[in-house]
Amino acid sequence: MYSRGARAVALLALVATVSACGLPRSGPNKREIFSGAIQKQGDSFVVAVNDHVTRATAVVPAIGFPPEFRGAGLVTADIIQPGDVLGLTVYENVDDGILARQGASAALLNEVQVDDAGFIFIPYAGRIRAAGNTPERLRQIVTEKLDAQTPDPQVVVRRLAGDGATVSVVGGVAGQGVYPIQRPNRTLSGMLATAGGLSIPPEVARISVLRGSQRGDVWFQDLYSHPQIDIALRNGDRILVERDTRAFTALGAMGAQRRVPFETQNLSAIEAIAQVGGLNTGLADPKGVFVMRNESQEVAQMVLGRADLIGEQRMVYVLDLTQPNGMFLARDFAIRDGDTVYVTEAPFVQWQKTLNAITGTAGTANNLTNLADGN
Template sequence: MKLTLRTVGVFTLCLLLTACSLPRGAGIEQEITAGANDADADFAMYPVTRDFLPTLAEWPVVGEPELNWITASAGARTQIINPGDVVAITIWDSNDNSLLAAPGQRAVNLEEMRVAANGTIFMPYIGDTRISGLTPQAARARLQSELEAIVPSAQVQLAMAAGMHSSVDLVGGVNAPGTYPMPDQSYSVLSLISQGGGVSGALRNPQIRLMRHGQLYGTSIARLYSEPHLDTRLVGGDRVIVEEDRRYFLSLGAAGIQDQHAFPQDVVTALDAMSIIGGVSSSRADPEGILILREYPASALRTGQRGPRQERVVFTLDLTTSDGLFSARNFRIQSGDLVLATESPVSSVQTVFSLFGSAFGLVNAVTN
């Protein structure tokens, strides 16, 4: 059986049309960024280069709370009595005619005396005595001095149990959460976490949140380990929360992995992201067309040179040049970013040539 030249031409044309409509895992860069320079474009496009990075550094961070942290400060190595603390006082008196003790007794126990809001406690024969702001030793000496004027033979013993203003709460991803009394005024965040059994190993990039007087502060446990001056001392009533890093980014297209990825560390660069997603498909992806899509709030739009032109922004990375690679290493991924590996136009051409080869092979086989 013979195939005419016209039949072969029609068959080849069908193959071309079929190749043009083959399904793809992602668009080609030119398809996605088409219209970026139009006056009515609803997104802005920025190539990531060395010259662009300083401008980007002035733009706001999106997708995560901007939390400050409190640097460490020195504190006394002793406990300080605060309003709300509980003290137990024992008064010893060897006098047979003691004003305080009953006949035959040598001690009077005044247990669970809570320090009032004004910093005082009530003592028999003395009245209200301020002990707030003193160490337990200094408070004992003050009570002893005031009591000696009335009962010269009396001796005072004082023990302290921390109240809510001399204790801190540890919540979340530790082995032993709970309320912990402060042993002294140098009790720090890492000391508290250590006493709570340490951070759970199941947490990815554990984050530390410190709630103090209604204000929330935050950093990561890794940063506290690497920068000891940030291990701030605690204040009575503080609440320390240990939780997993909630930030994430997405990967789609001709990427090694198409998924949602948690941040494994404080800073994730574009090159880190490429490693996390398993790189890109060597047969499909366009290394000159790695796109990072991000949305900014309307409040971040450019005033002068401190923000993007549009809320929707497409950053383009070219991983075939040294400037593109170095710039990608200094480009920080933000929570919610989409990393899109576009399809290479070459892959479609290769598909067409493959179909051509198959077609002519089939023609030769039939002709023979």
């Protein structure tokens, strides 16, 4: 039979054992994160967010079109391309023309094909570049070439076969396909409308235009906010519409713990927290909101006011939502692709877990003792 003193000793042993054990939790606490700072021989810079930090870190990767795209003028649908087949009629103002048959006033040149280099051959006019010109411009060129051979020639040029200038549109649009460049869709926004508009949310739609070896990217909404980037299209352009692939990871005492895609073009810390259901009011420490990222050398030096850093730096940004301007700083602090947003548990939560573990373990021990006393 156990004495009361023995049971008290056993209870104290249980308390010590539970206190020494690692209790379940979602991640490190504030003290452990701060202990990993470079200032304490750790491997990351731990920085409290203030107005200077929000400005220094408000760096959004630049996207846009190269100058060659923005400076291109509008084209028509009737641009002649290599492989097109043309028909030309040449009217001459003389009875004995150089091209017309005896007794005829016009010469009909059917099925003149544009070669792979973009040229055609016209008797007495020579080899003429047709690709890149409209039929009207080619008519003027042929007329000028023949004018030295026959007086006041009249030339008609028409396309017999060929697609003309076209653009392919794929990805998140209602109607993927190859579309001719026509008057209503000679710009990027017009072509997207021709393809039926977007099939993905416009807030996260990213538009890429591939032209030869060059590529440019813009956000869909910027096409309407900044009309100057609504570029003119060129034959062979490939337009890709895709959903934004950026995401951050939410961990700790929040409504969810998962990888979270961006829902808007720009995302602040307060929006990121709200996107996963906000802080868990029963667990979260509003003084312990951390944003972890690998920061570029340039930004890290701006944040820390140093010039001796080399390469990317591990940064841990600390937000205290209980400060008078804490919510404003969280609203202004930009979240970037690949960030980890982590919220620590409030200190009392660990105490509560400890007490629950102690009382639960002590209750189990007491039951065992009573069972032993009854034997």
